[in-house]
Structure formats: structure tokens, C-alpha cells
Amino acid sequence: MSVNTGALSWILLNNEIMIKHEDEFSLHKDKEAVRAYFLEYVNKNTVFFYTLKEKIDYLIEQNYYVNFYEFFSFEEMERVYKFVFDKKFRFQSFMSAFKFFQSYALRDDSGEKFLERYEDRVVAVSLFLARKEGVEKALEYAEIFINQEYQPATPTFLNAGKKRSGELVSCFLDEIGDNLNGIGYAVDSAMKLSSIGGGVSFNISKIRARGEAIKGVEGRAGGVLPIMKIMEDTFSYANQLGQRPGAGAVYLNIFHTDIEEFLDCKKINVDEKVRIKSLSIGIIVPDKFMELAEKDEACYLIHPHTVMQEYGTYFDDMDMDKMYDELINNPRIKKKKINARHLLVKIAQTQKESGYPYIFFKENANRHHALNGVGKVKFSNLCTEIMQISEVSDINIYGEEDTIRYGISCNLGSLNIATVMDNKRMAQTIKTAMRALTVVSDETDIKMVPSIAKANKELHSVGLGAMNLHGYLAKNFIMYESDEALDFANTFFMMMNYYSLEASMEIAKERKRTFVGFEKSAYADGTYFDAYTSREYAPQTDRVKELFEGVNIPSSADWANLKAAVKEHGIFHAYRLAIAPNQSTSYIMNATASVMPIVDIIEVREYGDSTTYYPMPYLTNDNYFYFKSAYDMDQMKVLRLISVIQRHIDQGVSTILHTNSKDTTRDLSKYYIYAHKLGLKSLYYTRTRKSSIDECVSCSA
Amino acid sequence: MSKKFTAVNWNTPENDYALLFWEQNIKQFWIDTEYIPSKDIDSWKRISPEIKEAYKKALGGLTLLDTLQSHTGMPKIIDHITCLQNKAVLSYMCMMEAIHAKSYSTIFSTVSSTAEINEIFSWVEENKHLQFKAATIDAFYRAIDKENPTDEEVYMAIAASVLLESFLFYSGFFLPLWLCGQGEMVASADIIKKIIADESIHGIFVGLIGQDIFKKLPNQAAVKERVIALLHHLYENELKYTEEVYTEVGLTADVKEYVRYNANKALMNLGFDAIFEVKQVNPIVLNGLNTETTQHDFFSKKSTNYEKSTEIVHLKNEDFEMDATVNI
16 A cells, blocks of 8 residues: 555544544444445455456466365365355454455555455465365364454464465474574574564573673673674564564573663663664563562572583573572572562563563463473563473584474464354364364474474474453453453363363374373373362352353363373373464454453554554443453452463463553562462563653643 | 852752653653664655655754754753753753754654755755744744843743744644554654654643743733734744645645644643634544554554653562462
């Protein structure tokens, strides 16, 4: 779309939502904007085909689609197209339509004309995922897509079925070893993974600190900052064919001596050489640190290289609860004394200025981790919901064998809570969604980064999430901060856990194959099921009981049966669930994002490429009150709800804190303390709502 | 008898707004190099030559106004303000004006060639409407460049400054906001939005100081008439300037409406009633002005919402005593 003279009518209409008449927004303008967008833009710019056959053949012959004829007859494909188009799908808001056509619809090579509508994309994804299972499976996938019950993550939804496309997987993580080969491997991986469209996250805690020894000569090491600079440039260079900027994150253990410098890189007025603009940063916080802060005891940062020389292992791999005292009492370990509470406040200050860092609570992530018998979770990803085992690979010089260990690969998708609940198809939708995610894992082989490929091949991890929690609650007149919301979440996410496990067990049974290491997991010894066989999770409040009417809720007896079945057949996926923040995809689904509260009744959305006004789904004059902004909510209550969800999720939940300018560093720090005590595994961004000066003047006057 | 020098004492408030504006200013602190206008290079290539031309002129004009404000306006006014805390806030604002003036260059140097940039700067020097704006405002600043100007002279300089900040800038801001609302030159618009957020508090603050002085004037009606006359004088020129910059891109009518809208705002900052009838300001631009929180995707753009944190509050023992049991 090129801007020349005169504004585009649909953008104008979408902006006119904000004009108030008698104190009400002009919500109807949004529907007019959708209509204008289709009539004046989409329809005029869509390639027309006389018949379905002509369309399919053209797309295949012109190298847009893979050759679906290798897997389906024309008649089979026609069935799927007919099924999907007969559903008469309509976009509910301008944002949904605009986002789909801007970012997902297939265009011709000139970039001018659309070759797909929403329905076409749904069919292409369904056919592609079902190409080895047949047309019946394609219809199943198509149904959950077009009903908007389940939405695959962007890489899958964008790329599936296209001949020239990126990978279907979204998310990669890896460790970096403390030597040039290890760093080189990481930079190389970053570039390759970024170029295929992944968000990449690295744990840089193993890198020796600034001023440590290199080859025994003290004072030579550059620390973590120079590596972050290289990473930042690498991600910005290797974007996905210029389609979207590369994105990456790095995590540092809070006991690493470079931690203060690491946090300072996001400050506004800092030297260009040490400023990190586009790379995301996260910190790894062991329980020990929170304990030192609580007791207000002296806290020592540790020089990682001295630990390696003394003990032969990385300090980041150690259990700090056990090893911290040993390390600080050992005179050969170099350390630096700081005040833990002051560091918490510094984190809060950095968050107020930049939204960063993410916080990963290491022991919380490992406390109920089912694979503790295999390894530990050490860090998280770009959106703080992926939490899996990892171990640094040993990369050698040319001619010598590398020892490749687990990186992390994860593909994601989200249930739409509102449609799944309304259609009362939880069991079926979750199982079909798990199949769709499994196909993506099966089909993925990131050969160019062997540690990632190994993890996918052996662990088959996926991450099923959920969106539209606030939308669903509001639509049913339930306040997000209420006890009823807790009640709903406790049952809903228990069911997600149950049916995803059952699906994973069924797949293992069919294929006679489990993930590698299953026998050492808490699934195999049955301890994972203790929380479910010992109590019921059915709803307790009347309002929520009504919502689940006609839905079969798994009981403790069902869980006991599942436990036995898992013991017998194993499960296929090492990890199954992760609640992603899902931004773009929630717009297409006309849903509220993830399990987070909304930010505004009409959201002002800035992307790199547009500003759009998005009235919240289901918003009417009757339920206005239930669409309370996250900025006006008690964050403690938000965290409480997330902690209930987290109980049932084997990986993490992307959790955003919404604060106001007037919130102090102490207020923020208290959120971290509370989140940690609640057992949350991570905190994602902190967003801040600015106070405008009008507000200030009127308050003081 | 030698003059007594007084130290600024922030422990005793001199009025009820200086500290408030000081803090808000500090919170809003930013520098141009935090932003990444290079992301706009593709967009720059995409937009039409006419729009490019208008964009460069708009930014060139803005640079001139910010230069005038930081080099002459603010320093001259500071000289004649008696409240030391107000002086401090004005000095800070003066420094920000210099950052604004430089930040346009940051955008220029990212998207334009040196030859094009030089061309624009000489256009700024040659354009009679732009020069007229600068000269008109400058005359009021120069009038107080002496030992003991009258209250009226100081007031008029302040009023001129408010007209500059709250009114004359906006014909230039229109285009970046309008483009940004349609997804073009978005990263550069981040910078423009920071400038607008600053200018809006500058206009209010200087306006409040002006109102304090206005109250002391014996001939208020006559002075008010002078301000309105000055506004009309500048307004006529602004219409011509708008035509010159925006006619080729077909936005003249919209920009003029926007100019009237902001003229009214400038008057309100000075404590006067609006005089122009404004029907409907282009909603894309109006919405772009809303500087409250917007949602954004951290991976694709930098946020304009974060502020420098000025207040550090430490943790106490009781902050760790929390009940984290959830009964469900």
C-alpha cells in the first residue's frame, strides 16, 4: 500500500471510532471500516479465478503452493474448500481483517495482489498439516481453525502450504559455552535461526565476567556486553527476507558479576558503546537471591570463570541453594559484595525506564518440573513462556567431534477460550490442536543448528496456550479480578492439562514411542499426578458451574486412570503447554490477548507498520463495566489469577505487569516478591501508563 | 551597593506548579539517538516524491523554530523571570529544545543525502513565510534584551513563545503524524511524538507563567487585543505557509483546520477563550497526538511510553511479609 495523496477511507473510518457522541465511542464506525476495506481495497486487489480448479492449479504451477495433488485428489480438496467457505466467516473488526491481509494473506510475487482470503489460508494450513493423514484429518483441522477455536502461532499459520516459505516453528533457545568456539556457534545459530523467522533466546550466564582472566592473564575478558552487541547486530542483520525484524533475547544469572552492567544497558542516557536498543534482556533469579533480599543479608556476585577453574563446572548449572555458601566461603572464588534489596530496586528502576528485564524465577520453574530426573530448566525465551531442559554443547575446532546436547525448540498455538467454551468442544478441540502441533514438530528438522534439531527430534516439545480469557469472562459478566475468575481458570486449565496429556499418551500409544527420557520423568513414576488424584478441580461457584454445564469435567478418578495409561504407554511430548502472549494472532481471532487483562476498552495499537484502533471483542453498552483496564487493576490480583493458571501449565505463562507512572520502584519490587512467593515462573514486560500533564495539574490544583 | 545573589531553594515552593513541571520534564527526558529512524528507510523509498518534498520542508521548518526557541526565546525569557524555580524549569526546557532541533537532523541524515539536506536548509533561509514567522516572534524576544523591560514587554515575549510552541509548530507536525497513522515513517514519528509531548508541557508551563504576569498588568484589555492581533497576523502567514508546503500533496484544507485547532489551544494556554471555529480535525492526526499509553510490539518498534524514573523508593522488611496462599 503506498501512501500518496488523500487518506484511505477505511483508515479514516477506523480512526473515527474515537470520536465521542454523547459520551459514547462511535463503535459502529469499525464495521463501516471493515466494509470499506473490503470494497475499496481487498476486493479490488484480489486475483479472481473462475473455478476452484483454476485457482488450485495456478497456485501450484506458479510455485506459490506445494503440490497438494501428491497428497489429495481434487475432489478431496474441494470438500475441504466447500466445508470452510460454507461457514460464511466474517471478520468482526477492522483490526482482525487488516491484520490478516497485511501480515498473513498470500500475495503474488509483485506484492500487489492478494491470492488468498482468510478461508483459503485456513484450507492451505489444514491440507498441509493433514497431508500424510488424509482428508478426514484435514477437515478436522479446518473445523477448529474456521470456528476460531484454535489458532496456530504465526510461523505455522503464515507459512504452512506455501512452497517458498520459512519454517513452521517459532521459538528457539540455546546455551552459550564460555569459549570462542561456543560463542561462534551461538552467533552462527542466531543468524541462521533468525533468518528463518524464529525468535531466539540465549543463556549468557556461562560467559566469564568483565576483567576475568583469559589464558591465565587477569583483566583480559570483555564480559557479557560485547557478546550482546554482536547478538543485537546479528539479529538486525538476519531478518526474515526483510519481512520482519529479527528478534532475540539474552538471559543472565543475577549472581553473575556483570549483572549491574547488564541492567544498565537499557538505561536512557548511557554510552552508545554499551547501550542495547533492540535486544531483549532477562534475568535468571534463583531462590537464594530472593532469600538474601528478604533477610537483608550481604549478597555476593560471583566471577563465573573462577568457579569453572575451581570446580570444573559452570556456576550457572549449580544449585545455588546448596552451593552458594560453599562458593562465598571459598577464597579462590572471586566475588563482589552488593545489597540484594538495592539490586531489586535497580531492576524496578530499569523496568520503569525500559520495560525490561524479564524475570525468570529458576527454582519456581524447577519445583514441579516433570523432567527433573533428566535435567534442569535454566532460562526462558523471548516471551518468557518456554521452559525446558537445556545443556551447553561442546563445540570443538575443525576436525574434532562436537558434543551436541539439548538446545530448545518449541512450536506454539493457542485455544480461543470463548469459542471452545461456547461450542462445548474442549476435549475434541484440545486433542486436535495437539495433533496439529505434533505434525509441526514431526516436520521440523533444523539441520543447520544441531542442538536445536536434537531437542526437537528427541523431546517433540510443543506449547499449547490460550487466549481471550478476559474477553470470555467479561462477556459472561465476570470480573477479571474476582474469585469466580480464579474458579474458572482452575477448572479450565486443569482440563487443558488433562486432555493434552491424554492426547500425548494416545500419540505415544499409536506410535509406540515416547519422548527420550520419559522413564526418568515424574510422568513415569506417577508423582506428577499426585496433585490431581488427591483433589477435585470442578467449579465451586454457581456462576462458573453454569458455564461448564453440559461439559464433562475430568475427576480425580479420571486422573487416576490417565496416570495408569501414561505409565503403560508413556507420552510423546516432553513439554505440552505454554501460555504465549500471542499478539497478532489474537487480533485475527478477535480475541483478547493471551490470559492477560485488556489495556483499554479501545486499544490503540502501534505496529512497526501501522496504527489501528481496536474495540475490545464482545464490547457493548451492557458489559462495559467488565472491560476494566489492566492499568486500573490490582496487580496482586492479576498475579494471583496467573498463579492458578500456572498450576496446570507444565511450562510457563507470559505475564505482563501493568503499572502507572506514579508507581514507585518499591511498588514494582513488591510485585516481584509476591510473584515469587506465589510460585510464578516468570514475569514478562512491565508496561507503564503515562500520567498526562492535564491529570497532574488538575490533581494539584 | 552591590547586588545580592540568591540561590535557588527547592525546599520552599515558590508556587504550586514549578516542582510538578520540573518532575514531569525530567520524566520525559529523552535523546534522539535512543530511536531508530533507520527502520524508515524502506518507507522513505516507498512514499511519493511530493510527500517526500513536503516532509523535508515540514522538518526543515520545525528545525528553524526549535533553533529560535532554544537559542533566543528561552534564554531571553529566563533573564526576566523572577521565580528561581521557574527559571530552572525553563533552563531545562531550553536544553530539550536544543535536543529537538538536533533530532530533526537525526531523521534527515538517516533518510536523505547530504545534497538534499543542504538544499532544505537553504530553502529554510530563503522561504519568506518561514522567515516571517521567525522574524515576527524574534522581535518580541529582542524587545526584552535589555536591563529593565516593562511587564507588558515581558508578557508579550512570553505570549509569543506560547504561540510558537502551541500553535506555529503544528503545521509541521501534521505530516509526520498523518503518515504514521497510515504506517509510513513510523520510527521517525516516535521522535516527533516525543517532541510533541515536550512541546505540550512547555506551552502549558510558559502559559501559566504568562498568566501570572498578565494578572499584574494595568491595561489587560489592550494587551489581550495585542495578543489576538499578533495571532491573526501569524495566522494569515501560516495559511500561506501551509499552502506552499501542502498544496501538492492535497492536504491544505486538513492542515489549515489543524492550524486553527492549535491556535485555539495556544489561546487557552494563555487563559483566553478560543476564537476559531473548528469542525473536524483529521482524526488520524488527532489520535496520533494522544500521548497516553499505546500498545506496541516490543519486537518491531520502540515504545514512546517509558519515562526516566526519578524517584527511588527502597524496600522495607514488611514488604516481604506477604500471604501468598490462594484458596481455590
